[in-house]
Amino acid sequence: GQQLNQSPQSMFIQEGEDVSMNCTSSSIFNTWLWYKQDPGEGPVLLIALYKAGELTSNGRLTAQFGITRKDSFLNISASIPSDVGIYFCAGPPNNAGNMLTFGGGTRLMVKP
Amino acid sequence: DVKVTQSSRYLVKRTGEKVFLECVQDMDHENMFWYRQDPGLGLRLIYFSYDVKMKEKGDIPEGYSVSREKKERFSLILESASTNQTSMYLCASSSPTGAGNTIYFGEGSWLTVV
Numbered sequence: 001g002q003q004l005n006q007s008p009q010s011m012f013i014q015e016g017e018d019v020s021m022n023c024t025s026s027s028i029f030n031t032w033l034w035y036k037q038d039p040g041e042g043p044v045l046l047i048a049l050y051k052a053g054e055l056t057s058n059g060r061l062t063a064q065f066g067i068t069r070k071d072s073f074l075n076i077s078a079s080i081p082s083d084v085g086i087y088f089c090a091g092p093p094n095n096a097g098n099m100l101t102f103g104g105g106t107r108l109m110v111k112p
Numbered sequence: 113d114v115k116v117t118q119s120s121r122y123l124v125k126r127t128g129e130k131v132f133l134e135c136v137q138d139m140d141h142e143n144m145f146w147y148r149q150d151p152g153l154g155l156r157l158i159y160f161s162y163d164v165k166m167k168e169k170g171d172i173p174e175g176y177s178v179s180r181e182k183k184e185r186f187s188l189i190l191e192s193a194s195t196n197q198t199s200m201y202l203c204a205s206s207s208p209t210g211a212g213n214t215i216y217f218g219e220g221s222w223l224t225v226v
Contacts, residue, residue, distance in 0.1 A: 009152065042116070042202050042217030043155070088154060100215065102147075102154040 003027060006089050006103030014111050019076040021106040023089030032065050032072040033090040033100070043088055047074070081110050115139070116218040118203050124224045131190040133221050135203030141216075144186035145170075145204040146178060149220070155202060161186055193225045 006023045013019060023032070031050055035043035047058050049065035049072060056063055060077045072089055089103040119134035137144065143162050147155040147170075157170030161180040175197060179187040186205075190197055200222050206215040 004154075006154070040220070042204075042219050044217070045215070090155075099157070099160070100155075102156075104152050104154040 003093055003101050004089055004091065004103035006106055008106060009104065010107040010109070012109040012111065013079055015079060015081060017079055019079055019083070019108060020073065021075075021087060022071060022073045023103045024071045025091070026070070027093065028069040029072075029091035029093070030069065031091050032063070034061075034063050034072070034074045035088040035090060035102075037086045037088065037105075039085065046087075076108075079108075079110050081112050084108055084110050116203055116205055116216050118201075118218040118221045120221050121219065122222045122224075124226060125190075125193050127194060127225055129190075129193050129225075131193050131223065131225075133188040133190075133201055133203075133223070135186045135188070135205075135218055136184050137186075137203075137205040137216070138184065139205060139207075139216065140183065141205035141207050142183070143206045144180065145206075145215075146176075146186065146188045147202045147204065148172070149200040149202055158188065158201075190223075193223075195225050197223065198225045199223060 004025050033048050034046045036046050037043040047056050047063040052069050053067050054065040062075045064073045086105045086107050088105050090100045093101045116137045125131050145160040146158045149155050156172050158176050159178040161167045167178050177189045200220050202220050203218040
C-alpha cells in the first residue's frame with residue numbers, strides 16, 4: 001500500500017510566490033523522485049535524489065533528500081502559470097529497483 | 113523521443129462489460145506497469161511485468177488482469193467493469209537498471225464505467 005505522505009494536498013498561490021511541498025515516509029528510502037503531471041497528461045520526472053542530504057536544482061525547482069532518509073522537499077521559486085499541475089513524490093520501497101510508491105500528490109494552482 | 117502510447121484516451125463503458133486498455137512502448141524496455149490514479153490517492157500499482165509472459169500483482173490487482181504477449185505491449189483487462197473502476201489509468205515502462213529516472217509514463221486513459 002501507499003507509504004508516502006505528501007502535503008499539502010493542494011495549494012492556490014499568486015504568480016510570483018514561492019512554493020514548498022514535502023513528502024514523508026515511515027520507512028527509509030534510498031531514492032527520492034519528484035514528478036509533475038500536467039492536466040490530462042502522464043507524470044514526467046523533474047528531479048531525482050540519490051543521497052541523504054543531497055540538494056538538487058532544476059531551473060526554478062529545488063529538491064532535497066532529507067538527512068533521515070524519511071523525507072524530501074520540493075521548492076518552486078517565483079511560480080508562473082505553467083507550474084500548474086499535480087506534483088508527486090515517489091521512491092522505491094525496500095529498494096525495489098524500478099518499482100515505485102507514490103505520494104498522494106500536491107495539486108498546485110497559480111493565479112496570474 | 114521515447115514514447116509510451118496508450119491506445120484510448122477516453123472510454124465510457126457499461127457495468128459488466130469487458131474492457132481492454134492497450135499500451136505500447138518503443139524503447140525496448142523490459143519492465144512495464146499499470147497504475148490507476150484517483151484524487152488524493154496518488155498512483156497505485158495494479159500489475160507489472162518484467163518480461164514477456166511474466167506478470168506480478170501490484171497493490172490493487174483485484175478486478176484486473178494483464179497480458180504481455182510481446183515485449184512492447186502490455187494490456188490491462190477489466191473482465192467485468194464496475195463503477196468503482198472509473199478512474200484514470202496510466203501505463204509506464206522502464207529498463208531494469210536505474211532507480212526511477214528511466215520510468216516513462218503514457219498520457220493516461222480516462223475510463224468511466226456507467
